[in-house]
Amino acid sequence: MKLTDQSSQQYRRLWWFASRGLAAVAAVLLIAAVIGAPSGLQNLFNGLAIGGVYAIFALGYTLIFSILRIINFAHGAIFTLGAYFTYFLTGAAVGFNGLLANQKLPFGLPFPLAMIGGGILAGLCGIFIERVAFRPLRNKGADPLLTLVSSLGVAVAIVNIIQLLVGAEIYSYPRNPFGEMPAALNLGNFGGLTARPIIIRTIQVIIFGVSMVTVVLLTYFINGTKTGKALRAVAEDATTSSLLGINTNRLILITFFLSGLVGGIAGTLVGLSVNVSGPYFGINFGLKGLAVIVLGGLGDIPGAVVGGLVIGVAESFVPSEYVAYKEAIAFAVLFVVLLLRPQGLLGRVVVQKV
Amino acid sequence: MALLEIENLSVNYGGIQALQALSLSIAQGEVVTLIGANGAGKSTTLRAISRIVNARQGRILFEGKDISRLSPHEVVRLGVAHSPEGRRVLTRQSVYDNLMLGAYIRNDTANIKADIDLQFKRFPRLQERRNQLAGTLSGGEQQMLAIARALMSRPRLLLLDEPSLGLAPLIVREIFSIIRELHAEGVTILLVEQNASLALQNADRGYVLEAGILTITGKSSELLDDDRVRQAYLG
Numbered sequence: 001m002k003l004t005d006q007s008s009q010q011y012r013r014l015w016w017f018a019s020r021g022l023a024a025v026a027a028v029l030l031i032a033a034v035i036g037a038p039s040g041l042q043n044l045f046n047g048l049a050i051g052g053v054y055a056i057f058a059l060g061y062t063l064i065f066s067i068l069r070i071i072n073f074a075h076g077a078i079f080t081l082g083a084y085f086t087y088f089l090t091g092a093a094v095g096f097n098g099l100l101a102n103q104k105l106p107f108g109l110p111f112p113l114a115m116i117g118g119g120i121l122a123g124l125c126g127i128f129i130e131r132v133a134f135r136p137l138r139n140k141g142a143d144p145l146l147t148l149v150s151s152l153g154v155a156v157a158i159v160n161i162i163q164l165l166v167g168a169e170i171y172s173y174p175r176n177p178f179g180e181m182p183a184a185l186n187l188g189n190f191g192g193l194t195a196r197p198i199i200i201r202t203i204q205v206i207i208f209g210v211s212m213v214t215v216v217l218l219t220y221f222i223n224g225t226k227t228g229k230a231l232r233a234v235a236e237d238a239t240t241s242s243l244l245g246i247n248t249n250r251l252i253l254i255t256f257f258l259s260g261l262v263g264g265i266a267g268t269l270v271g272l273s274v275n276v277s278g279p280y281f282g283i284n285f286g287l288k289g290l291a292v293i294v295l296g297g298l299g300d301i302p303g304a305v306v307g308g309l310v311i312g313v314a315e316s317f318v319p320s321e322y323v324a325y326k327e328a329i330a331f332a333v334l335f336v337v338l339l340l341r342p343q344g345l346l347g348r349v350v351v352q353k354v
Numbered sequence: 355m356a357l358l359e360i361e362n363l364s365v366n367y368g369g370i371q372a373l374q375a376l377s378l379s380i381a382q383g384e385v386v387t388l389i390g391a392n393g394a395g396k397s398t399t400l401r402a403i404s405r406i407v408n409a410r411q412g413r414i415l416f417e418g419k420d421i422s423r424l425s426p427h428e429v430v431r432l433g434v435a436h437s438p439e440g441r442r443v444l445t446r447q448s449v450y451d452n453l454m455l456g457a458y459i460r461n462d463t464a465n466i467k468a469d470i471d472l473q474f475k476r477f478p479r480l481q482e483r484r485n486q487l488a489g490t491l492s493g494g495e496q497q498m499l500a501i502a503r504a505l506m507s508r509p510r511l512l513l514l515d516e517p518s519l520g521l522a523p524l525i526v527r528e529i530f531s532i533i534r535e536l537h538a539e540g541v542t543i544l545l546v547e548q549n550a551s552l553a554l555q556n557a558d559r560g561y562v563l564e565a566g567i568l569t570i571t572g573k574s575s576e577l578l579d580d581d582r583v584r585q586a587y588l589g
Contacts, residue, residue, distance in 0.1 A: 226454070226458070229447065229451055229454065229455060230455065230458060232444075232446065232447060233444050233447065233455055236444050236445065236446055236447075237442060237444065239406055239426075239438075239442075240438060240442040240444070241455075242406065242425070242426035242427050242430075243404055243406065243426060243430065243435075243436045243438060243442075244430065244455050244456055244458050244459075244503070244507070245427045245430035245431055245458045245459035245507060246427055246455075246458055247425070247427045248427070
């Protein structure tokens with residue numbers, strides 16, 4: 001064993017306790033603030049709902065990043081597509097603008113099925129994007145950074161095609177998409193713990209539930225199935241994986257499908273919470289998703305989930321009169337975290353072996 | 355008919371010729387070794403067979419079928435397993451999952467389980483560590499895992515790249531006793547080694563590569579007695 005300098009060891013131990021202590025104090029203060037604030041718990045629930053969506057959206061980036069070490073800049077456009085696909089699968093009609101004005105499908109699916117269908121169609125678009133924007137460059141041995149440009153190009157094309165076909169107007173999902181339900185749940189005031197009773201929109205609970213179920217299913221797929229394990233193998237070492245008989249191109253396609261699937265579902269969930277605000281619906285979300293994965297630690301599933309929830313909750317505590325600064329808050333949180341932990345909240349320090 | 359027949363194989367890395375007009379053949383059940391200095395093209399030969407590098411020219415016939423245009427995963431499906439240089443175990447997955455991934459091309463679950471038990475019998479140390487992440491194993495254990503993982507596909511040809519690299523003499527002896535065992539079981543092996551004397555002692559035949567060109571070939575016993583080989587590689 002190597003001899004370690006006594007004082008540096010002591011210093012490290014001190015730093016360990018100090019940092020853990022600080023984190024614990026910060027957590028306690030945060031919890032106290034959440035409960036004590038005028039509508040603290042309410043904000044917390046709202047934040048978890050939107051944070052859950054951030055999480056699954058960011059997982060789409062994470063999946064592709066873990067395999068190709070690249071950001072798919074078309075992911076925001078996929079999010080938009082998912083929201084539109086769901087809208088049309090419910091049987092709703094296109095608006096007055098665009099080439100497809102007033103058209104609609106000859107059938108309408110119940111909303112939950114339309115959401116899954118929208119996710120699957122978005123996943124297929126993900127596969128298409130891999131085939132046109134990623135694989136040709138990969139096969140030519142081009143610098144992976146070039147795919148940043150090609151995927152951005154696809155994103156611009158998608159946004160414009162949407163506008164061409166269905167116009168730029170706002171689309172709203174049908175009311176009561178999950179059947180008759182009370183619009184809000186009154187949780188009471190927890191025996192006087194909070195000043196006002198906590199009221200949560202039912203839709204927020206559903207959104208949070210759907211995103212958490214998505215996270216659990218995806219985690220199971222990756223850690224518990226043969227294909228998922230092969231996916232992790234490709235993420236760690238693509239060449240060695242091919243020596244085991246794994247068709248890496250096929251697994252990359254599966255990854256793009258899954259990424260598009262979660263991106264499309266995220267789009268639908270946001271559309272459910274507000275509405276589908278036109279072809280540029282996903283642009284802001286695309287940026288926010290990048291903040292989430294950087295915050296949580298790149299290429300790490302739990303990291304994306306924690307990052308999503310943290311940013312969602314942080315945003316929801318912005319007082320309503322400062323709502324214009326919401327984005328600024330999200331990126332300020334990112335900035336502070338990166339100052340303290342450059343590898344992200346759950347990221348590991350990558351040790352380069354020579 | 356030879357199990358593997360390489361005809362006139364050339365490989366370039368950029369402008370550098372790594373392998374020049376190499377021809378060799380391996381019969382069913384043989385252990386053949388490829389020896390030579392660093393950078394002579396030994397690993398390149400294995401990588402060309404597995405199709406993770408492209409051949410500039412030449413043919414690679416496996417059981418009479420030209421595999422020199424296939425994808426790496428298709429070559430594995432035909433029955434070639436490659437235990438790569440530097441072991442390359444999947445460090446973030448367990449020993450057990452590494453073995454399961456070795457059987458990725460197979461779907462016969464019951465037989466896969468039986469084969470894993472077989473590997474655990476062959477390498478008892480892997481059994482002790484079956485639930486550990488492969489990245490936490492010692493170098494020797496990782497080498498055992500790499501070989502066991504390659505065997506999990508039930509290959510008809512096993513490519514072993516530098517199995518003794520960086521290992522303690524005791525572990526090297528253990529690895530080579532396994533290679534002898536596999537030979538006795540009838541597994542066909544193409545072995546690449548820097549440790550030429552050890553390789554020749556355990557192989558039926560040998561090829562000597564020098565700067566990408568095949569120079570000497572013959573029975574292992576002949577090569578062990580060959581003055582040129584002794585001078586250059588056996589010390």
